Amino acid sequence: MEGASIYVKKKVGIIGAGLGGLTSAILLANAGFDVHLYEKNTHLGGKMMRYQLGDTHFDFGPNTITMPYVFQQVIKQTRANPDDYFQIIKLDVHTRNVFSDGSTFDMSTNIDEMKSQLAQKDPQAAETFSVYLQEITRLYQLSEAHFFPKTFSNWKDYFSPKLASALRKVRPLESLDHFHRRFFKHEHHVQMLNRYATYIGSSPFMAPATFAMIAYLELIEGVYYVKGGNPTIAEGLTKRAIELGVKIHRGMEVKKLHVQKQSIKRIECENGEQKDVDLIVMNGDLLQVFPELVDERFRPSFRNAKISRFEPSTSAFVILASLNKHMKQLIHHQVYFSEAYKEEFEALFKEKQYAKDPTIYICNSSYTDPSVSPQGDNLFILVNAPALTPESVIDEEAYKQLIYQKLAEKGLDIRPSIIAEKIIRPKDISKQFYAYRGSLYGPSSNKARDAFLRPTNQAKDLHNLYFVGGSTHPGGGSPMVTLSGINVANLIINASFTK
Ligand SMILES: Cc1cc2nc3c(=O)[nH]c(=O)nc-3n(C[C@H](O)[C@H](O)[C@H](O)COP(=O)(O)OP(=O)(O)OC[C@H]3O[C@@H](n4cnc5c(N)ncnc54)[C@H](O)[C@@H]3O)c2cc1C
Structure with a gap:
């Protein structure tokens, strides 16, 4: 052609x-x-998009x-x-999950490592993990065959018998949270897997279990980084x-x-x-x-x-922070979980407000690629934000301080080491990319x-x-x-x- x-x-x-x-x-x-x-x-x-603060480079947008x-x-x-x-490299350990009790769980495609960490909190979880992997593989394969390659041009496309049959098999009516609770009993295990709903700007308590296929991508295929x-x-x-x-x-x-x-x-x-x-x-x-x-x-x-x-997907409150040192607790990706995970999504989608106790994601690409940040860590700190509405207003400086304080309480006090920082708000995202109400992923999949x-x-x-x-x-x-x-x-x- x-x-x-x-x-x-x-x-x-x-x-x-x-x-x-x-x-x-x-x-x-x-x-x-x-x-x-x-x-x-x-x-x-x-x-x-690239972002530069002094000689520190950040990736805005897709970090994972x-x-x-x-x-x-x-x-x-x-x-x-x-x-x-472009050269794409696989990360060995990709995401460190940090829970409210200070315990951690490092995610990777190493099934034995995953099982041994699961067993520390729930011996049964290590056994059910294999079954879980089979089920998410099935969900992914169905999506890959029936949804990814399709262009939906008219109504006939939606009513094809093949598609309808595939749709029935991908658990469209079960929530991601319900799906995960059938496999895992420990709250931390459910929480770290539920977070995949946020990759499509949605709530795990509402989004279909189909999106457990994102877990397949990370846990079976892996997470990647692009050199530079x-x-x-x-x-x-x-x-x-x-x-x-x-x-x-x-x-x-x-x-x-x-x-x-x-x-x-x-x-x-x-x-x-x-x-x-x-x-x-x-x-x-x-x-x-x-x-x-x-x-x-x-x-x-x-x-x-x-x-x-259409309900928009979540927006983001982002802080880019350039540090003068490397924090020993940080790897490439980490998530500091909220103690009130369900309330966080209720705030975002029902009340259209910022969470009082937000889950905090940090990307530190300098861990893998020191060339992007010669002086220390380059932290891309992201907290889910509600899509823009007239009510969703916050005091930005106060919210930034709350995020820093939450991190400090979880053992990561970056405040003394910051040499440059920048806040990017939902209204900036809306203005720069003409993103509908500042949403990151188009309509939500709730x-x-x-x-x-x-x-x-x-x-x-x-x-x-x-x-x-x-x-x-x-x-x-x-x-x-x-x-x-x-x-x-x-x-x-x-x-x-x-x-
Ligand atoms: C903070 C953040 C974190 C994210 N994290 C991840 C992640 O970790 N992993 C991941 O896979 N994805 C992530 N995403 C989502 C990912 O970035 C998007 O899904 C994807 O990049 C969107 O691509 P797009 O093709 O829809 O176009 P967009 O990137 O939305 O680009 C559309 C372009 O159209 C331009 N435009 C609009 N109107 C006009 C006009 N009238 N004339 C000319 N130009 C116009 C805009 O300026 C814009 O550049 C993240 C996004 C954000 C913002």
């Missing part, structure tokens, strides 16, 4: 250079389309990388070698896009899409420039960007009133409907408009949005071949 001349004149406008947009740009350019990629920011990669083969596939599909663009920082993936994809002739318009916001006869004819940019297009791939958050760019009368199936029916019936990858009312990214299928998180870019590009390429 490379460079086929029948595509040469087809002009594709891609709005947004997140991982989804970059991926579809590469694959469409590789197939011979004339691709123009518009990104309002000056960096490409969207939420996968799973499914490395998805990113590699994008490069491979263009007959290049992924290692020439995870944004190297976005930089590698950008390099490949340029090599394949994608015309990149950085710092250029698309302001309007002009519609004629149920088809988008022209893109209008912030500088007033207009460009004719044959196809559009929208990577900007569908819930926010689609309604802003397309007049409501042209999208009767996606009226403004429909948008408020309800089976929102988990499995996300907005489709092709617009229902406009025949040449496609969607990629976290708010569409297969969902949020860096490998999933990349898959959406692959799926949509392949859909467009195949449709053009058959015409």
